[in-house]
Amino acid sequence: MTQRLKDKVALVLGAGSIGPGWGNGKATAVAYAREGARVLAVDLSLPAAEETAAIIRAEGGVCEAMQADVTVDADIARVVAHCMAWQGRIDILHNNVGMAYLGGPVEMSEETWDHSLKLNVGSLFLSCRHVLPLMEAQGSGAIVNVSSIASIRWLGTAYIGYAASKAAVNQFTQAIAMQYADKGIRANAILPGMMNTPTARASLGSTFADEADLVAKRNAACPTGAMGDAWDIAWASVFLASDQAKYITGVLLPVDGGMTCKVV
Numbered sequence: 001m002t003q004r005l006k007d008k009v010a011l012v013l014g015a016g017s018i019g020p021g022w023g024n025g026k027a028t029a030v031a032y033a034r035e036g037a038r039v040l041a042v043d044l045s046l047p048a049a050e051e052t053a054a055i056i057r058a059e060g061g062v063c064e065a066m067q068a069d070v071t072v073d074a075d076i077a078r079v080v081a082h083c084m085a086w087q088g089r090i091d092i093l094h095n096n097v098g099m100a101y102l103g104g105p106v107e108m109s110e111e112t113w114d115h116s117l118k119l120n121v122g123s124l125f126l127s128c129r130h131v132l133p134l135m136e137a138q139g140s141g142a143i144v145n146v147s148s149i150a151s152i153r154w155l156g157t158a159y160i161g162y163a164a165s166k167a168a169v170n171q172f173t174q175a176i177a178m179q180y181a182d183k184g185i186r187a188n189a190i191l192p193g194m195m196n197t198p199t200a201r202a203s204l205g206s207t208f209a210d211e212a213d214l215v216a217k218r219n220a221a222c223p224t225g226a227m228g229d230a231w232d233i234a235w236a237s238v239f240l241a242s243d244q245a246k247y248i249t250g251v252l253l254p255v256d257g258g259m260t261c262k263v264v
């Protein structure tokens with residue numbers, strides 16, 4: 001590895017995986033560490049965060065695991081305070097948590113709509129309001145928000161709360177990028193396409209006959225003939241978080257195998 005993140009401290013929110021294998025957050029936390037970052041791996045599930053931390057430490061990296069709910073302000077405050085006590089700085093804020101709940105406005109309950117916005121974009125508001133002042137005091141920082149191509153395209157499945165909240169993630173990212181551009185802080189978003197992760201398989205499972213059907217149909221929908229994987233998101237995140245991307249801010253980067261170029 002090239003140590004692109006040497007001496008950097010990364011706070012990764014949603015750094016676990018809901019099942020065996022690699023989700024976007026877990027792979028990104030590990031990739032950050034492989035490039036030299038010290039990582040605070042945070043997840044709703046402490047065992048999931050600990051699993052990520054154990055992988056990083058087994059590879060010789062530096063990582064601590066913490067439990068937190070990104071929708072709870074006091075949890076974010078606790079995590080940020082811990083990171084500052086542990087490492088004294090936060091160079092990279094990675095907002096990975098996001099979930100798609102099925103249904104359009106007629107099918108979806110108001111509670112699920114509210115929760116979608118709170119989880120997918122409200123969590124960015126909370127993490128940024130705690131981390132931005134620290135980055136401003138440091139005079140540097142990189143924020144990577146995980147959006148979705150569902151923020152800009154209809155992908156064939158109704159999940160209105162997801163589509164609307166991820167669209168909000170995009171403009172949230174660009175507004176932060178502009179407000180903080182002259183303060184050494186960059187903010188970019190990654191728009192994953194169809195990725196083969198445990199969470200994607202679990203959250204969309206009910207719309208397919210079985211897992212094999214899900215994988216076959218999602219593969220077939222991709223221009224490359226195959227879904228991406230969590231490492232595609234992880235390495236794009238490493239680049240955006242690194243100083244190699246020092247002149248890149250406010251970008252909404254699709255990592256989708258070309259899917260957003262496609263009109264069918």
Ligand SMILES: NC(=O)c1ccc[n+]([C@@H]2O[C@H](COP(=O)([O-])OP(=O)(O)OC[C@H]3O[C@@H](n4cnc5c(N)ncnc54)[C@H](O)[C@@H]3O)[C@@H](O)[C@H]2O)c1
Nearest residue numbers: 014016017023024025044069070098148192195197199200
């Ligand atoms: N997988 C895809 O196909 C795909 C496509 C487009 C966008 N995305 C985006 O990628 C991100 C997640 O990637 P993934 O699907 O691989 O999932 P993931 O495996 O990275 O899992 C996300 C983690 O977030 C944790 N989490 C859930 N709610 C939380 C909360 N309230 N507080 C703290 N942690 C919480 C879960 O426990 C899980 O470990 C999301 O933002 C998602 O919208 C994924």
